[in-house]
Amino acid sequence: MELTPRLNLMNWLVGQGLTGVPENELLRGFCERCCAEGLDLSRGLVFIDTLHPIYEGRGFRWTDTETNESDAFEYGSTAEGDAARNWRRSTFFHMLEHGHDEMQIDLAECEKLDFSQIDELASKGHRHFLAFVHRFGETGALGQMDCFYSYWTTRRDRGFTEPELSSLRDLVPILGLAIKSAAQVDIARTLGRVYLGRxxxxxxxxxxxxxxxxxxxxxxxxxxxxxxxxxxxxxxxxxxxxxxxxxxxxxxxxxxxxxxxxxxxxxxxxxxxxxxxxxxxxxxxxxxxxxxxxxxxxxxxxxxxxxxxxxxxxxxxxxxxxxxxxxxxxxxxxxxxxxxxxxxxxxxxxxxxxxxxxxxxxxxxxxxxxxxxxxxxxxxxxxxxxxxxxxxxxxxxxxxxxxxxxxxxxxxxxxxxxx
Missing domain, CATH: 3.30.70.1230 (Nucleotide cyclase, GGDEF domain)
Structure with a gap:
């Protein structure tokens, strides 16, 4: 992605974040604008932990094809049971355990990898997988909300190019900041209703x-x-x-x-x-x-x-x-x-x-x-x-x-x- 459209997308993210656009709309708008500028995304998934008496966090999806998946979902505790086992098999858990901020996987050669969802992505035609973990730091964390997680895929056999990887490295943190802002509004509303009443x-x-x-x-x-x-x-x-x-x-x-x-x-x-x-x-x-x-x-x-x-x-x-x-x-x-x-x-x-x-x-x-x-x-x-x-x-x-x-x-x- 060239510098000018990259800056335009940054400005759009900032403006939408200040406006208070919902997280699923932020993700959809981001992915569609990336594709329009030639950054050939096929799927994007982001999630962030929250403060809620029932849910551990919320996630949001976008894909380039029609699907029965909802574009927003909530998940419970990952501390025990199947949820804990799936979390420990995820690329994000691996990245946190090894101190990595970025991870790339060639989905055409992922048979020996024991990460959850990787085989499924490959079976649906995605060819290159890119994951990020953006940490908030001690003063930016709120409860368990201390990271912004995301992964991105493309269907192109050659995968993401270096310029595209560079664009995503620049753009995804700003998307994360906008989604974190929206999540904090949700947290304030949730805490208010839980402790004060609706x-x-x-x-x-x-x-x-x-x-x-x-x-x-x-x-x-x-x-x-x-x-x-x-x-x-x-x-x-x-x-x-x-x-x-x-x-x-x-x-x-x-x-x-x-x-x-x-x-x-x-x-x-x-x-x-x-x-x-x-x-x-x-x-x-x-x-x-x-x-x-x-x-x-x-x-x-x-x-x-x-x-x-x-x-x-x-x-x-x-x-x-x-x-x-x-x-x-x-x-x-x-x-x-x-x-x-x-x-x-x-x-x-x-x-x-x-x-x-x-x-x-x-x-x-x-x-x-x-x-x-x-x-x-x-x-x-x-x-x-x-x-x-x-x-x-x-x-x-x-x-x-x-x-x-x-x-x-x-x-x-x-x-x-x-x-």
Whole structure:
């Protein structure tokens, strides 16, 4: 590739990286522009580790022919199992182990090489393989994200020429920098959603990070708490406590997210969440939907844990509605993006009343009043109670117990939740 088109491609990569173009589009645009300038690529694959609670990293592919392969993929841990064995057979692992930054393979003569995927590439007509490992350095690493890996192939029998190799040596690091930039945005978004919640993370990433920046919103509030968790934690081994809490947290968080809610805080074995929107009647119904999903999740979870001989439990849930302050609270250098206000205190007190009156679910008068006429028919009063620390007594409601034995009524309720 001549100097001018090489510089043009560098400028394009920088511009696209600053714009925030997704990684798969960066790779596709890079490969297509290389081919247009006579650098005859047949396949390109790049990947980079990340910070994610499930995935170890993400990769991106481009090829010059139609394929069923996706242009983006995610991979799990390479520390054990088949993934570990495949990783240890890769050219990249070999390069890291031997301190190499570049590796070339003539795919026409690769029968004796025990690298994963090399034979497959040769069988598909690729003739020359070029791999790079670009290390970030200590200050440029983020968790396990300390390298940018890539390989490139051509179908030409003579392989890459020296000028083409020189072009790729100049261009691939800039592609790596652009992809690293996009990956760091993904990491920031992932960490925000994992630790702050989906809506709060989106607001923070849009710049709402100043202390005291809050807004008053109407929200349906959820507070759930595991039943008998303290006694269970004292009766099981230390190594079982975290899996126990994680299992039930997963059951509640999945239910809340699937119903459209946002989890704001995990407080020991408690979960604080909210449901909002322009249509508050729909938010009320979504909260009931989450409660219903949670009960189903717990039933499946308890069946599995019982088979494994592990302790099981259920959960208390309180629902309330009110005006809250939503935003940044704390000090200049340690903030929490959450909700505060009397309604938050009340919903936790409502959930705690479940123990006293032997109900797994209670809702406030305000919550019931916010339901439509159909929804209110499924709620029955449990009486009027003084809540600890709250200046006024509350009439609390629960789901009609008749639904447990009345299939027609329970079916009608499920259809209502899905409407």
């Amino acid at each position: 809506d709060a993370a989106d607001r923070v990433l849009r710049g709402r990070i100043s202390r005291g920046v809050t807004e008053r919103i109407n929200a349906v509030l959820w507070y759930s708490d595991l039943r008998g968790s303290t006694g269970i934690s004292e009766s099981i081994g230390p190594g079982e406590i975290i899996p126990f809490l994680n299992d039930y947290a997963q059951a509640s968080i999945e239910a809340i997210h699937d119903a459209g809610g946002d989890v704001l805080k995990l407080i020991g074995d408690g979960v604080l969440a909210m449901f909002t929107g322009e249509d508050m009647a729909a938010a009320h119904r979504a909260a009931l939907n989450a409660e219903h999903r949670f009960r189903k999740n717990i039933a499946k979870l308890n069946a599995r844990r019982s088979q494994e001989g592990r302790p099981v439990t259920t959960a208390y849930i309180g629902l309330h509605v009110g005006e809250v302050y939503y935003g940044n609270i704390g000090s200049d250098d340690r903030l929490d993006f959450t909700v505060v206000g009397p309604a938050v205190n009340e919903v936790s007190r409502i959930a705690s009343m479940c123990r006293s009156i032997d109900r797994e679910f209670l809702a406030s008068t305000e919550f019931r009043a916010g339901l439509d006429t159909t929804g209110r028919r499924y709620m029955v009063s449990t009486g009027r109670y003084a809540l600890r620390g709250i200046g006024r007594a509350q009439e609390l409601y629960t789901l009609d117990p008749d639904m447990a034995s009345n299939e027609a009524m329970s079916g009608s309720y499920e259809r209502y939740l899905m409407s």
